[in-house]
Amino acid sequence: MKQDATSPLAGEPGVDRRARILDAAERCFVRSGFHRTTMQDVAAEAGMSPGNLYRYFPSKDAIVEGLAERDRCEMAADFAAIAHADDFMTTFRALGRKHFQDEPRGKAILCLEIWAEATRNATMGEITRTFEREVMGRLAALIEEAQGRGEIPCQVDAHGIAVIICTLGDGLFVRRAILPDFDAEEEVGRVLHLIGALLKGEASLGEANLQHERCDAEASS
Amino acid sequence: MKQDATSPLAGEPGVDRRARILDAAERCFVRSGFHRTTMQDVAAEAGMSPGNLYRYFPSKDAIVEGLAERDRCEMAADFAAIAHADDFMTTFRALGRKHFQDEPRGKAILCLEIWAEATRNATMGEITRTFEREVMGRLAALIEEAQGRGEIPCQVDAHGIAVIICTLGDGLFVRRAILPDFDAEEEVGRVLHLIGALLKGEASLGEANLQHERCDAEASS
DNA sequence: ATAGGGAGAATGAACGTTCATTCTCGCCTG
DNA sequence: CAGGCGAGAATGAACGTTCATTCTCCCTAT
Known part of the structure; x- marks a missing residue:
């Protein structure tokens, strides 16, 4: 070809x-x-x-699925790029701004479309879920690394925060797609600030999963 | 019959x-x-x-729009019901659990569908945006009321938190629709806990809009 | 010449919508 | 109380259009 x-x-x-x-x-x-x-x-x-x-x-569906897969890969690549950042919050902030401000709004709209489709089309569902799992895993890993480095206090619940970050991210996508006057600068800034606060341990995410691991820093895998 | x-x-x-x-x-x-x-x-x-x-x-589109409108009204009604709750966080928690746990998952899926449609269909866009505006307004109002009552410290940014709550809510809807093994109990609990922490002032949402209003409690409208 | 990438007309199924017809029942008349 | 009339409700076959997919032929580079 x-x-x-x-x-x-x-x-x-x-x-x-x-x-x-x-x-x-x-x-x-x-x-x-x-x-x-x-x-x-x-x-x-x-x-x-x-x-x-x-x-x-081979078909229209194949184009749709091809597109979903391509987007997933692009995003995964972005994540991989910061895999071993030295300062978590700084690189994370850049990533957030890139995906919610610099990328065109169309990406958010496409995202809604993909999600809606994912609830019915098995292939797209798999792509979407794999993506979610991957982002989640990487996030948690990055946070734990930063904890190892002492950058983030180790009593914060890495997994819990990763879920919250994903939830906020999904929410931002929705709002950006739906509200024509979405103020990316402001909303993304606020969310990033909140995540920063969480990572500093300024608020806990519940008593349930406080922490199972010891905190005496032994970090790099 | x-x-x-x-x-x-x-x-x-x-x-x-x-x-x-x-x-x-x-x-x-x-x-x-x-x-x-x-x-x-x-x-x-x-x-x-x-x-x-x-x-x-009159048409298929009219059914779609009718459905969107009906859902919007149902939800607005729920909000109206707690309009003057005595304890903000308690009633809010109940509302959250109701919409993200008790309601069937189908509602979340329908929501995605409506959002996707709202990015193109003018009528649905209007319905969706009106809804968002209303929820937002009510939330901010409820929080300010609670601040007036001294239930919530007044240095927290009511509007900012309202936006964060909406974002988290939208994110939860997405995750619930997309992830078949979404653990509503856990995820909703975590989000509610986070919101609770924010309302206690455990983490700020940025320096920008710290607060424009005075704090010497004068409350009821 | 020839192969194969490409164009664009053709095909046939699916779908929203219409409409002539049928059904149901309450009501009026004797 | 019987009988039948009429209005509104409902039916479902048919229509016209749209659209994914296929087919046939052309054009260009070798």
């Missing part, structure tokens, strides 16, 4: 047909949703014929 | 045709989503013919 490695050349041409199609589909889906988007729409947006789409994807 | 007007009785008979249709539609939408649900599906679920649906709703 992809040709000579010599030329990933002008415009955005040869890169990969599939990528072009996914880009087009993403724009369509954000504009009209999965179900109101027709293959003709995607074809037009991608600057090719409807029939030709089927050379690269 | 139904008899003498004397008895709005057994089963769920004469109440209102429209309600019966909305109930049926809700079940279908949760199962298959707005777009994969056909009018024939709704008709079958409602135990009537497709053509008859059009006696009560």
Whole structure:
């Protein structure tokens, strides 16, 4: 399918047909949703014929799933990049700002679409759940690392905070997609501040799971 | 089928045709989503013919919108009910548990569906935004009342916390819909605990909007 | 020439909506 | 009290459209 490695050349041409199609589909889906988007729409947006789409994807569903998977990977990559940050809160803050402010609002809309679909389509459900699990795991791991380094007090409940962070993140996505006058600067700032406070141990998350581990720092895995 | 007007009785008979249709539609939408649900599906679920649906709703979209509106009203009613609670946190906790634990998971799924639709359909967007605004306003008002009563320290940022609560709530809805093994008991508990801590002033939400109002308690409106 | 990437018309199923027809019942008349 | 009339409720087949998918043919590069 992809040709000579010599030329990933002008415009955005040869890169990969599939990528072009996914880009087009993403724009369509954000504009009209999965179900109101027709293959003709995607074809037009991608600057090719409807029939030709089927050379690269076996079905419309495959495009939807391909898109969900691609997004998941992009995000996972971002997370991986800060895997071993030196200062947790700083890199985390950057990550938050990137995903909730710098990325276009369309990403949030697409996200809603994917979630809605995930409640019915087994494949998309799996993709979504895997993603959630991965983010969660990485978050908890990062926090525990930071605790090992003494950056974060060790009586805070790493897992609990990771869940809260995910919940807040999902909530931000929803609000950003739904409210046209969503003030990203302010809302993201507030959420980040709150997370910062939690990580400093300024408020506990419940008596239940206080901490099972010892605190005498032995950190790096 | 139904008899003498004397008895709005057994089963769920004469109440209102429209309600019966909305109930049926809700079940279908949760199962298959707005777009994969056909009018024939709704008709079958409602135990009537497709053509008859059009006696009560002018179009499929009207059913969708009717459903969104009905849900919004139900929730608003719940909020109104605790409008002047004596102990904020107690009644709030009950409200949270009701909506995130007792209500069936389908409500959360429907919510995702509505949100996704709200990003495109003007009518649904308006319904959703009105709802958000109302919940927000009421929350902030309740918190300020409680501050007036001295129940909550007045240096906490009522508006800021209201936004955080909404964000957490939206996030919980998403997680509940998406994760089949969502542990409502635990997650809702944790979120409620966090909100409780925030309301006790255990963590601030940023330096920006510390407080504009004086604190010398003058409360009841 | 030829292969294969691509275009775009064709296909057929599915769906929202309509409408002619049937059913149900309360009410009026004798 | 019987009989039948009429209005509103309900039915379900049919229509016209939309859309995913397929098919056929063309164009270009070798």
